[in-house]
Amino acid sequence: MDPRSEVLLRQADLFQGRVLLAGLPADDLLGTLPEAQGWCWHAGDQQALAARFGERSHFGTEAPQADFDAAVIFLPKSRELANYLLNALASRLAGKNLYLVGEKRGGIEGAAKQLHALGKPRKLDSARHCQLWQVTVESAPVGVPLASLAQRYELALADGPMTVISLPGVFSHGRLDRGTALLLEHLDGLPGGQVLDFGCGAGVVGASLKRRYPQSQLTLLDVDAFAAASSRMTLEANGLEAEVITGDGIDAAPLHLDAIVSNPPFHTGVHTNYQASENLLRKAAKHLRKGGELRIVANSFLRYQPLIEEHLGVCAIRAEGQGFRIYRAKRG
Structure with missing residues (x-):
């Protein structure tokens, strides 16, 4: 199990509903969260996830259109990509929770500062050299088309x-x-x-x-x-x-x-x-x-x-x- 997924599962009660997992790793996380859906842009990970969980993992550059109650972003290496993901998901989560999980060496602490523009972020957990942050989206941004970036x-x-x-x-x-x-x-x-x-x-x-x-x-x-x-x-x-x-x-x-x-x-x-x-x-x-x-x-x-x-x-x-x-x- 990916260490970021392990951190999420330490708070598993928070993710039992219709949660979108953006950039999720190809592990058993979807198997432990039966109502969750994945959004993946890595073809290798998508191949592995689709083989195990079928259409529960969406592949592409745009988030799936299905409604979700909360979202988790697995922090990517690229700051520009992280900004796109935060905007794309926060624009659809007014009054709902957005989570950010990532490795310390990947810059999770710095990335978490960007959550202040959405609400009042708080750190929920720190383990496995990773951190999990949460914000209730009080100021939902206007969605920015990917092509404009x-x-x-x-x-x-x-x-x-x-x-x-x-x-x-x-x-x-x-x-x-x-x-x-x-x-x-x-x-x-x-x-x-x-x-x-x-x-x-x-x-x-x-x-x-x-x-x-x-x-x-x-x-x-x-x-x-x-x-x-x-x-x-x-x-x-x-x-x-x-x-x-x-x-x-x-x-x-x-x-x-x-x-x-x-x-x-x-x-x-x-x-x-x-x-x-x-x-x-x-x-x-x-x-x-x-x-x-x-x-x-x-x-x-x-x-x-x-x-x-x-x-x-x-x-x-x-x-x-x-x-x-x-x-x-x-x-x-």
């Missing part, structure tokens, strides 16, 4: 300017990260055909690929519903079309690909987690055609080259700089 910026690329649109919670929200910037400089010479942008985020790499290789059949894949929505917005803003899907890692990707391009993730919430990236490197060969290419950017300190060579074939360092490396390998 999108950040838009322009990239000056070699083949012309590109518009990027990102939503709260998406990796490198509102700016171009150094690893992706390096990767954008080294997208030449890729095989045509079926191409995957793995961990697409706001769609920067995917949009660049589609513009550079317009005849390619491009798929953008991310585990996060907000990232997928951002990628669709970026593609539309640049007049491009591609398939955007959500799924839990490389297992959700199409087969028979000609190329996989990625700035792979290595964080889950506030925790470092290399599982998605390492699974990509171990299983890329299963998703590539013979002669298909894997091209990724990664921090220089990560020992990805031996892992790529073990599972795919000879791996070359195509470029490096700013603490990052571009790795390239082909399936033999």
Whole structure:
């Protein structure tokens, strides 16, 4: 059981009604709160929750439309996403209770200060390195549409300017990260055909690929519903079309690909987690055609080259700089 869920269950009598659990982990919490409903935007967690609890877990960037008596927000890593969740739920909870639970290392104490705008918050519990806060919503805000929170910026690329649109919670929200910037400089010479942008985020790499290789059949894949929505917005803003899907890692990707391009993730919430990236490197060969290419950017300190060579074939360092490396390998 996730420690945040354990803290909630220490006060289980508060959550026996129609409670919405926003950003809940994929544990047994829904099983112990029979009237509760989940709202999830992580495809892996949603897959696990749906397998056990069916339609009791809602997936997407918008809260479910069903009425609820109270809501719990599991504090996300992103402050912008936390602000969106607080607004989206508090706007529907006038006179009702809103709860915030999170890890101390995740900034729960600072985030709880935002509850003052809604009413008089109080700390209900502190255990398992987590805290649980509650506020009765006395001043319900006006709901703000998610699209209005999108950040838009322009990239000056070699083949012309590109518009990027990102939503709260998406990796490198509102700016171009150094690893992706390096990767954008080294997208030449890729095989045509079926191409995957793995961990697409706001769609920067995917949009660049589609513009550079317009005849390619491009798929953008991310585990996060907000990232997928951002990628669709970026593609539309640049007049491009591609398939955007959500799924839990490389297992959700199409087969028979000609190329996989990625700035792979290595964080889950506030925790470092290399599982998605390492699974990509171990299983890329299963998703590539013979002669298909894997091209990724990664921090220089990560020992990805031996892992790529073990599972795919000879791996070359195509470029490096700013603490990052571009790795390239082909399936033999």
